[in-house]
Amino acid sequence: MDSATLAPPSAPAGAAPPRRGGRLALLVAGLAVLIVAGSAVHLTQGTSALDALDLLRLVTGQGGDGTAAVVLESRLPRLLAALLVGVALGVGGAVLQSVSRNVMASPDTLAVDAGAHLAIVAVAAFGISLPLLGSAGVAFAGGLGAAALVLALSGTGGAGVVRLVLAGTAIALAMISVTRVLLLLFAQETQGLYAWGSGALGQNGLGGVRTLAPVVGGALVLLLALSRRLDLVYLGDDHARTLGVHVGRVRASAIVLAVLMSAAAVTLAGPIGFVGLAAPALVRLLSAVVPGLHRHAALVPVSAALGVVLLLGADVLMRAVIGAQGALEVPTGVVTTLLGAVFLMLLARNVRVSASAAEPPAAGTRGGVTPTRFRVVLGVLVVATVGVVVGSVLLGDTKLLLGDVVNWVSGQAGPIVTNVMDNRLPRVVAGVLAGAALALAGALIQAVARNPLAEPGIVGVVGGAGLGAVTAITLIPGISFWAQTGFAGIGAAAATVLVFALAARGGFASERLVLIGFAVQAATQALVTLVITLSDPWNETKALTWLGGSTYGRSFTHLVPMALAVLVVVPLLVRARGELDLLSLDDETPRVLGVPVARSRLVLLVCAVLLTAAAVAGVGVIAFVGLVAPHAARALVGRRHARALPVAALLGAILVTVADTVGRTVIAPAQLPAGLMTACVGVPYFVWLLHRSRSR
Incomplete structure (x- = not known):
């Protein structure tokens, strides 16, 4: 039993322990x-x-x-x-x-x-x-x-x-x-x-x-x-x-x-x-x-x-x-x-936890996924991603036609179409990259922590990155995007080091990791509030927009960190796909098969931090993508990471791109942050997952 769980008191409710009144009276007097x-x-x-x-x-x-x-x-x-x-x-x-x-x-x-x-x-x-x-x-x-x-x-x-x-x-x-x-x-x-x-x-x-x-x-x-x-x-x-x-x-x-x-x-x-x-x-x-x-x-x-x-x-x-x-x-x-x-x-450091692994409640297909089914699912998602990207390019406060896009690509578009495309296309690509990065990060964290309900925010990465970015925005006037990205990366790294250093006792048990991550996330949110309240109102609005998650004002320059993170991490994941399958089971099985558990876990967590920090630096704080996409991927193609990771990346890209498109279309010319739209999808899905896992 966890020590954080309230056990019944040792003495019966009606018993009268000896000398009870003296210590209790002393405590009450001291508090008074x-x-x-x-x-x-x-x-x-x-x-x-x-x-x-x-x-x-x-x-x-x-x-x-x-x-x-x-x-x-x-x-x-x-x-x-x-x-x-x-x-x-x-x-x-x-x-x-x-x-x-x-x-x-x-x-x-x-x-x-x-x-x-x-x-x-x-x-x-x-x-x-x-x-x-x-x-x-x-x-x-x-x-x-x-x-x-x-x-x-x-x-x-x-x-x-x-x-x-x-x-x-x-x-x-x-x-x-x-x-x-x-x-x-x-x-x-x-x-x-x-x-x-x-x-x-x-x-x-x-x-x-x-x-x-x-x-x-x-x-x-x-x-x-x-x-x-x-x-x-x-x-x-x-x-x-x-x-x-x-x-x-x-x-x-x-x-x-x-x-x-x-x-x-x-x-x-x-x-x-x-x-x-x-x-x-x-x-x-x-x-x-x-x-x-x-x-x-x-x-x-x-x-x-x-x-x-x-x-x-x-x-x-x-x-x-x-x-x-x-x-x-x-x-x-x-x-x-x-x-x-x-x-x-x-x-949380003193919580006694079980080392048993949890079965992901979304893994509705228990390993029996044929190669044909995987190819069909992957092909459908690729087509869906292309369709979502095209639709996102055409939709917005100004509607475009496919002919307008063709003219823009060939350099024959008028100034209105050119201006719309120059502003809209980077936003669409930002949504695709951010969604894929957050989905991959979520899949890594769920596998390494063996906690099917975890996501990047729960280990403090999102909070740390948000704190670093908001600090840069509010306290350094006219800061460049690359410096802002650097601050986000420093904040994410500091928060993650703190969480995993404290959770190291007992071998990174998932329960302890979640509790400490929750504390760090709460602390970073408090510090964000402190920074915002001490700044001017204009910065408050800008910071709130950032915390809501938005692709507003993105240019291709802003996409470079996310693109680099994805390009660096994906080859590593291709090589580590077998280790991920073993690490998601328990600690003993990979050790018996010669997998260096501590080193592999550290490398994979660094990859998750890099992906999340780059996504937060690029589009701000977007919640639930790192939870929903990996679960949906396992439900579609099973738990093998060679299949689940690419499916999760595509699902994440679709989710964020659709959320951003809806957010900038439904109340145009005003806009809703993409983070709100992902929350609207993520919360019901998360509630369903918890209900389903509890019923099991």
Whole structure:
């Protein structure tokens, strides 16, 4: 069993371990001291020239009206928001972990934050004005829908640690993609919501806290009333049923209340990452030395207190390091996400995992693919690729005919056709190259990691490349494309080295690789937000376009890195196709047959990094191609990589090219990023894969 999976507590729920009260009381007292001390320090931080003595005079009734106004309108609301949000996230995460019996469950990994954020941005984008409680209701609906979908895919039996992270990451990625598109298309209506989307504690007065405090308080009281039933459900469904507990009703009620608290936190301060994961996970680690802490009557309030400590500490630390003025621009959620990502990496390194290989759920043809079938499939895909390329060249805001293309090739086209072709053809070729590169990278990662649900983004390559490119775009005015590509490559390489260095313990087990990759991806996204929020609005739009994945403005010069990467990697893959088949099975078989496992895995991962970094540098961040194309290829021609790799490359090229064509045609002259269109295809397919693999 994974150590990240929540095992039932060793002591029965009704037992009373000796000397339980002393350690628990000491822990509660320590957390209370930290909260009081942190609150006192927090009130002394701000842009106004008020120090601790001024606040002391205000408490004793000697402060002036100016001091009172600053404290009551600015500092106190921010402090109370931190307290309320910390309680909501700490309790929400603890309850979600209990009902799923999974220490990786949280508002982040269950996509609750992403769903709530998308719902609020969508309402703002379409010009709908709602009161604060109405916004909380919208956020609740979005968060509950996301959590229900993720839990339905991952299960609640406690055995799906990696499955939960994969499902939550995929659903959250899709929702984030749609959110970014709304931010781009409705920039005027959603102004300011990008930074808020990473969690900002700044408040305009006490109105928000007064409105949402009863919501959080009421949900907390109801959860405490359910604590005894949650203890029994946590021990096991069968055990709880024999004691008369309606497991489904208790679990559903707990999830609804936990999501309600998370939605209130998102409405008040935006999605603040990892507090809901780290706080209850730390409490569960402490339960090994604090008897009685495993019971929900203690677990829930202690998780709330630790959530406050983490969030308050992050806000105090941020304002101490970058100053109060800088803290007005940098979301607090960036700091919590970075700290939480470090915690998740440390947690993932200690996860005990199984070395058994997973059967790819998309491998519907179990090896029995005839050469004739392979040739037919390959021929059909080649014809389809040519047809898609031709159609993509002809379609767009300006429609062309085949005769126009022939005239352009022969140099006899008019200026309008020439201008359209000079701009459109590089975009089409960019889509083909990027799709093929991402599909090949996905196939390599799935084979080497032996994780059929992995894709380039899960190992941090996409996040690292995106961070490098966005940093170059926003901080270096007029940077050349080659320098920008270099930054993307450096970021991808750094993120990948970090992930695989941390995952090396235990031989690159796929579960550990996924968990650490998820943490690195989250950290890179937080750093991207930090870079964007500190830059000017024009760069924000440009960076958001990049993160959405687009071929807009591509020229043939921009295609050189992708073309070189494909030309370098493909011959290596032709030679390594047999090794890939063996590595995708287990570690022992290739060793027995003389394959140097460590060296082969390293070379193949370097190839995947090179392909992904080149694709991100060329067209930005495009999700799910590295997942969908390899799975579809295995379903068509089986698991042998000599056949699956070329089919996957063609499918990836078709997918990205079609996505880009649709994106620049459906709302022309405006455009939708290709990344959104691939997400629209990729998410349903991914959901189907998870459902199918779970049913097996």
